[in-house]
Amino acid sequence: MDLSRSNKDIHVGIGEYKIALSPNRLVTLGLGSCVGVSLWDPSTKIGGLLHIMLPNSRDFTKVVKPEKYADLGIPLIIKDLVRQGAGQSRLVAKLVGGAQMFTGADKKQLFNIGERNIEMSRKILKEVTIRITAEEVGGNKGRTMYLDTATGEVLIRTIGKDIKVI
């Protein structure tokens, strides 16, 4: 669990996705209610990481960046992975994030978005028959997520806790 290989780390911004080949690592920093979806093909060792902010693009009239939404972003990254040589049937997914960051929230659906992001991600992945092999979701802590394209391992950093590998 070496987190210091920064020269090979590719940063995935908020509401974006990136694709990389082994031995690069993809990283997205500070997931709160957002969900990080990693997809990895063990055979070609191509991996992708998507940082989604919202479950459903249909809740909005104006959609400029489809990557921000689970319903559009997941199909988009899969298509791109396949175009770059991954086999769709071999892809395995891992989900990280979807936390409830705030205390004192009156449980309004406004702050329930993390849960909805997780549910929608699962639903979309199921529709395209991609298996979720591990999850680290919910709770109330922010998370940083790494996908190691060499091994398919996902490393999770949380403030005040040890690094977790799933």
Next chain:
Amino acid sequence: MNDKKSFSDLQIDALQEISNIGLGHAATSLAEMLDRKIDMGVPHADFISFERVIELIGGYEELVSCVSLELDGDINGLVFYIFNESSTYRLVDMLMGLEEGTTVELDEMATSTINEIGNILTGAFVSAISDFTQLHINTSVPIFAFDMLAAIFTTLVVAVGRPEDDSVMAIETNLFREDKKVNGHFFLLSEPKSIHKLFTALGIDA
């Protein structure tokens, strides 16, 4: 909208002025609570990108505290205060009359203290703006988080329901008690319609 380019110098000046008034009230409220003189540096207001906000405060994984209130009425959106880790602890020390450097983590007591400070500062800001502009603004009960900056920030952006925006009205403030400085950032996440109302109330065509 909510793009920096869509605001004129005059509008930015007005925001600066309104920040000065709002945060002046906020500092006064805090001083009353502490029963000590609190000075405030001249706030700097601007519309800045989310990425810039994260840079400004110290990075994606920077540990910060955040108190946020939801607004509705004439202005819809969220206001929130963010303090970095050291300023958070220093604020707790100040408020609880502890020697500087005493607080090094947030226990339940410290959490409720910082929550209260954030609530007072944000509430005073909003009521000052409301009085000054005659706009009707309701605030919700405060919500609180102490965690990675990016995790907190994106959660608020998403909660406001404007996922395609990429900038926010940010006001940097410094609060002083005697020689001790606490640096905080105050934000308004809102919709173009509300910002327009704010400018109109200030007598500026938006």
